[in-house]
Amino acid sequence: MNSNPAEQTILxxxxxxxxxxxxxxxxxxxxxxxxLSDESWRRFLxxxxxxxxxxxxxxxxxxLRKGKPIDPEQxxxxxxxxxxxxxx
Numbered sequence: 001m002n003s004n005p006a007e008q009t010i011l012x013x014x015x016x017x018x019x020x021x022x023x024x025x026x027x028x029x030x031x032x033x034x035x036l037s038d039e040s041w042r043r044f045l046x047x048x049x050x051x052x053x054x055x056x057x058x059x060x061x062x063x064l065r066k067g068k069p070i071d072p073e074q075x076x077x078x079x080x081x082x083x084x085x086x087x088x
Contacts, residue, residue, distance in 0.1 A: 006032060006044070006051035010061065014083045022064055022080035025049050052081050059084055 010028045017023065026041070028048045033041035055061040056072035063070050064080040 004051055004054075006047045007055055010048065010051055010055060010081060011083075014061065014081065017082075020082065022082035024080055025052060028052075028081075049075060049079075052079075055081075 006028065009031050010023075013023050013028055013031060014021075025045060025048045028051075029044035030041040032044040032048065052061065052063055053072040053075055056063045060083070061081050062084050063072055063075060064082060065077060067080075070079070
């Protein structure tokens with residue numbers, strides 16, 4: 001099991017989704033925030049995006065922009081996350 005809470009949360013949420021389904025980094029940030037105040041999830045967004053980059057570099061997930069995989073180093077704009085084919 002992954003020891004990084006953001007990475008673990010991303011992988012757990014994706015594991016519950018159907019094949020080829022994606023999530024927003026916001027989904028993981030809100031899950032990490034739990035029952036904190038309404039806007040508190042925003043402080044988790046940067047760590048979630050950093051975790052997504054690490055997972056993408058490791059080949060565990062893909063980062064998508066407009067439905068197409070992108071290089072994890074080109075992380076900007078609206079993105080989604082999904083498991084790679086080998087992780088499904």
